[in-house]
Amino acid sequence: MIVHNLADVEDGTCAVRYDRTLPKSLCFGEGIVIIGTMFCRRQTNLNAPTLAGLALGCFAAIAFSQGSPDQLNRNIEDLSRKEITTRVRAAQSIGNYGKDALPAMQILVKRLDADYEVWQVKEACAQSLGKIGPVAKEALPSLRAAMESRHSEVVVAAAWAVGEILRGSDTTKDLADNVAALLQKATSSEEVRKVAKASVAEMGPKCGPILLEFLTKNPDPTQARFAAQILADSIHLSLDDVVAYRRLLANPDAEVKTRFAAAVTKVAQECASAGATCLAQLPKIKQLELTEPIDPTLRQYEDGIKMCESYLNLIASRDGASVILRYGLRFAIPAELFLLAMIVGLVWLLFSGARKSGALRRTNKEAQEQIVSIQGEKRNLEERITDLNERIDEISDRKAAVEHNETARAVLQRFVPMPRFEDRSGFQIASSSKNSSDVSGDFHNWSTRTDGSLSVYLVDVEGSGIDAAIQATHAAKVLERILTRGDLKESPTQLLADADRAMQRELGPQNIAVTMNLLEIHPDQIRLASAGMPAPLLFRHLQAQPQQLLAAGVYVGAGYSRFRILPRSVDANVTEGDLLILFSDGVLEARNESGKIFGRNGIETAVARVRQADPKAIADAILLAAAEHAGTDLPADDQTVVVVRFGVQTPVGTGAETLVTMRLDKKEAEFTIINAANTAEVCYSELRPKITDWVPSDRLDQPNRIWCAVWDGLTDAVSHGSYRGDIIYLRLWKDSEGVVVELEQPMEWREWDRYLGIARKENLSVGYPKSSNDVGGTATLLRLSDSITGSMQGRLLSLSFRYRPTGAERDEKL
Amino acid sequence: VTDPLSIQGEWREEIPLVVVDYEPAQMFLPKTSTLLAERLIAQYKVLRAMRQEATPRACILWVKSKTAGSPLVRAIFELYKVLNADEATLFCAGYPVDFLESLTSLGLPALPGFKITVTVEEAIRLARNL
Numbered sequence: 001m002i003v004h005n006l007a008d009v010e011d012g013t014c015a016v017r018y019d020r021t022l023p024k025s026l027c028f029g030e031g032i033v034i035i036g037t038m039f040c041r042r043q044t045n046l047n048a049p050t051l052a053g054l055a056l057g058c059f060a061a062i063a064f065s066q067g068s069p070d071q072l073n074r075n076i077e078d079l080s081r082k083e084i085t086t087r088v089r090a091a092q093s094i095g096n097y098g099k100d101a102l103p104a105m106q107i108l109v110k111r112l113d114a115d116y117e118v119w120q121v122k123e124a125c126a127q128s129l130g131k132i133g134p135v136a137k138e139a140l141p142s143l144r145a146a147m148e149s150r151h152s153e154v155v156v157a158a159a160w161a162v163g164e165i166l167r168g169s170d171t172t173k174d175l176a177d178n179v180a181a182l183l184q185k186a187t188s189s190e191e192v193r194k195v196a197k198a199s200v201a202e203m204g205p206k207c208g209p210i211l212l213e214f215l216t217k218n219p220d221p222t223q224a225r226f227a228a229q230i231l232a233d234s235i236h237l238s239l240d241d242v243v244a245y246r247r248l249l250a251n252p253d254a255e256v257k258t259r260f261a262a263a264v265t266k267v268a269q270e271c272a273s274a275g276a277t278c279l280a281q282l283p284k285i286k287q288l289e290l291t292e293p294i295d296p297t298l299r300q301y302e303d304g305i306k307m308c309e310s311y312l313n314l315i316a317s318r319d320g321a322s323v324i325l326r327y328g329l330r331f332a333i334p335a336e337l338f339l340l341a342m343i344v345g346l347v348w349l350l351f352s353g354a355r356k357s358g359a360l361r362r363t364n365k366e367a368q369e370q371i372v373s374i375q376g377e378k379r380n381l382e383e384r385i386t387d388l389n390e391r392i393d394e395i396s397d398r399k400a401a402v403e404h405n406e407t408a409r410a411v412l413q414r415f416v417p418m419p420r421f422e423d424r425s426g427f428q429i430a431s432s433s434k435n436s437s438d439v440s441g442d443f444h445n446w447s448t449r450t451d452g453s454l455s456v457y458l459v460d461v462e463g464s465g466i467d468a469a470i471q472a473t474h475a476a477k478v479l480e481r482i483l484t485r486g487d488l489k490e491s492p493t494q495l496l497a498d499a500d501r502a503m504q505r506e507l508g509p510q511n512i513a514v515t516m517n518l519l520e521i522h523p524d525q526i527r528l529a530s531a532g533m534p535a536p537l538l539f540r541h542l543q544a545q546p547q548q549l550l551a552a553g554v555y556v557g558a559g560y561s562r563f564r565i566l567p568r569s570v571d572a573n574v575t576e577g578d579l580l581i582l583f584s585d586g587v588l589e590a591r592n593e594s595g596k597i598f599g600r601n602g603i604e605t606a607v608a609r610v611r612q613a614d615p616k617a618i619a620d621a622i623l624l625a626a627a628e629h630a631g632t633d634l635p636a637d638d639q640t641v642v643v644v645r646f647g648v649q650t651p652v653g654t655g656a657e658t659l660v661t662m663r664l665d666k667k668e669a670e671f672t673i674i675n676a677a678n679t680a681e682v683c684y685s686e687l688r689p690k691i692t693d694w695v696p697s698d699r700l701d702q703p704n705r706i707w708c709a710v711w712d713g714l715t716d717a718v719s720h721g722s723y724r725g726d727i728i729y730l731r732l733w734k735d736s737e738g739v740v741v742e743l744e745q746p747m748e749w750r751e752w753d754r755y756l757g758i759a760r761k762e763n764l765s766v767g768y769p770k771s772s773n774d775v776g777g778t779a780t781l782l783r784l785s786d787s788i789t790g791s792m793q794g795r796l797l798s799l800s801f802r803y804r805p806t807g808a809e810r811d812e813k814l
Numbered sequence: 815v816t817d818p819l820s821i822q823g824e825w826r827e828e829i830p831l832v833v834v835d836y837e838p839a840q841m842f843l844p845k846t847s848t849l850l851a852e853r854l855i856a857q858y859k860v861l862r863a864m865r866q867e868a869t870p871r872a873c874i875l876w877v878k879s880k881t882a883g884s885p886l887v888r889a890i891f892e893l894y895k896v897l898n899a900d901e902a903t904l905f906c907a908g909y910p911v912d913f914l915e916s917l918t919s920l921g922l923p924a925l926p927g928f929k930i931t932v933t934v935e936e937a938i939r940l941a942r943n944l
């Protein structure tokens with residue numbers, strides 16, 4: 001049945017023609033397509049009889065094609081016809097009969113074997129033999145021969161057919177012969193290799209020992225690597241198999257060795273995932289441990305096996321307690337039964353005693369009612385027991401799940417490093433993280449690069465349970481090795497690409513998604529490369545709205561080379577007071593009961609509350625806000641926040657109280673002061689002694705001169721240049737000429753020059769003040785300092801105080 | 815100090831004495847300068863009104879606070895101007911030594927009819943000798 005033109009369908013005048021060569025499934029499919037298309041396009045000009053006619057036509061065609069042996073015979077006849085297209089079409093049609101086409105096997109094999117036959121027919125014959133399936137085993141020699149064809153199409157079809165015929169086969173001999181033939185395709189094109197690999201995989205787990213045996217016989221290196229690749233990627237091995245062939249871990253070929261190690265690790269992980277039911281396998285897993293000296297290329301394997309062992313040991317250590325609890329709980333059930341038996345017995349005794357004594361004789365009806373009542377009670381108790389049993393099972397399952405995750409997390413934490421707060425020159429970095437109820441793989445770390453900058457990574461491995469923990473651990477070890485090595489000098493994008501390649505090379509195809517943000521931090525610049533992780537937020541100094549750092553990229557391990565794209569980085573200049581927040585999607589996607597996510601708004605609000613706090617407090621505050629939003633302390637996904645604050649160490653405070661932080665050395669002194677109710681008190685008691693001690697009193701006319709200038713500068717900065725909670729920076733340094741004081745306030749003072757400029761200084765009365773204009777804060781600053789300059793729209797004032805010449809200097813001058 | 819700006823006055827040994835005290839935070843408030851000047855002058859005028867027979871030859875301002883700053887300096891200068899109009903001398907006693915540089919740099923000690931003393935007693939003694 002062929003629809004020539006869909007427009008015909010739309011007109012409702014579709015011509016339906018049945019083609020006998022087409023399979024019935026195709027006829028049915030086309031019928032559905034026609035009717036579906038008509039409905040979807042909402043044709044109003046189609047009336048019910050038209051639709052009914054079409055539907056009937058379709059089903060008639062299907063019925064007509066049902067089990068048509070004549071048609072099969074005609075196809076077999078057509079295979080001997082002269083026209084190539086007829087033969088190809090016939091061969092293809094035969095395959096559509098599935099195992100019913102077994103009578104055609106001989107003729108298909110014949111066409112396949114015929115030297116003079118064109119490759120298109122051979123390809124179709126091979127495909128049809130594959131579709132006939134396991135009953136066509138006699139065709140295997142011909143298919144093996146076809147695999148030697150110079151036409152890759154024929155080879156592909158034959159390789160595929162072999163896999164289909166031997167799908168799940170138990171016959172070792174057949175498997176061995178054909179696996180060997182397929183392995184010979186190791187040097188063929190990628191497409192052939194792919195099909196050969198898939199065919200071996202189709203043959204099922206019985207191929208595992210065959211491939212392992214093949215590897216032990218020192219075969220051709222290319223074939224051996226191909227076999228090892230199939231083993232690692234596609235074959236489900238048993239623990240017994242890998243234990244029996246563990247000597248392959250010492251195979252001289254590195255690729256064979258590592259791929260076998262990957263396969264063994266997979267088996268061990270599956271065993272560990274099975275948990276308590278697999279405890280008996282622990283001795284076998286121990287046998288998989290490497291003996292000294294440990295091969296460096298198998299370091300990951302060694303870790304994996306040890307992790308599985310650790311996991312099973314942990315389960316074993318808890319198993320005793322688990323058994324006691326489980327059976328302890330179940331002990332409650334017989335007690336209920338015992339109670340029931342006691343009630344029944346008591347009632348029976350009363351009943352029989354009363355009857356015997358005659359004192360409390362009851363009628364038969366009453367007795368029966370009592371029995372019915374007792375039976376009802378018994379039923380209720382039985383139902384309650386059933387409920388209790390179900391609850392006990394539920395509690396046991398939940399407990400087992402919690403233990404499972406706790407164990408997995410314990411294993412993960414043992415292997416994945418956790419960074420600490422770091423206070424560097426130019427910026428501070430800290431992080432905070434919270435684990436979910438399930439085990440997933442958020443992890444992060446930072447390390448110093450060769451140029452002194454800091455490399456930071458935040459990774460999220462999507463997945464759950466011990467598998468995800470193990471995968472995350474492997475991923476962490478690969479990334480840790482690449483991203484935190486001592487001689488790090490590549491850009492974040494290069495590192496991302498390196499990590500991607502390394503994960504593909506060392507971990508192979510993964511059932512996990514790894515997203516990450518990779519950051520290079522300098523005191524005045526950051527560079528970010530991203531792989532699917534939420535965009536970090538950069539809060540500029542004194543700005544409430546953050547800037548999103550968008551750097552596109554695919555998942556790590558998904559293959560940048562595969563997708564033929566390069567990660568893109570984003571650069572941003574940073575200044576003192578800027579705040580950078582990196583976070584995993586678990587923070588962003590924390591949901592409340594109504595399903596609303598925490599989102600960027602939640603992060604911005606949380607940051608606004610604690611903007612002046614230190615990075616660790618900010619990270620903690622974001623996680624706390626996310627928990628409050630979600631209404632639970634146990635997040636659905638791992639949550640990690642990394643906070644970088646640029647500039648000098650920032651005080652902890654909210655504006656309610658001030659806190660002066662200081663950094664003093666011989667040449668420089670830096671202070672950070674929060675505008676608060678008690679700023680003046682704290683500045684007087686804490687700041688003044690520090691400044692007067694630091695100032696070289698022997699070389700300045702008045703030792704208190706600088707302090708008084710600072711005080712008056714602070715008076716202006718607090719009363720006019722900032723609000724409560726804002727930060728005022730004070731820096732002092734000594735140079736050859738004297739001392740320079742810098743005061744930076746958050747608010748601009750565009751008229752600073754009018755009050756502190758040279759003109760005002762010149763207009764100040766000489767000697768004592770003549771008018772109110774000659775006194776006050778700005779006049780004091782002009783009088784105390786030798787010169788004043790302003791910058792940053794008056795936000796920054798620099799006051800200089802010149803040294804007085806020493807006696808020797810004065811003499812020299814004279 | 816319960817009143818954030820405590821201004822009190824009395825006649826001591828025939829000399830009007832104005833006592834000022836405040837928390838350090840007052841020095842960082844924008845309105846302190848004006849408020850302090852108004853209240854100091856008001857207090858002086860109250861004291862002067864108490865003895866109507868003669869204009870005092872001097873007045874003592876006793877700064878009890880441990881901090882000072884430009885608001886206080888400006889207020890002192892305003893008080894000085896009132897006293898100067900009365901041809902009286904202003905004695906400033908107990909000015910916080912840590913902030914004395916501000917006062918001296920502005921040249922206030924050089925003003926005619928303005929004296930600085932460490933203690934109130936010294937100020938009284940000097941005032942009585944006028």
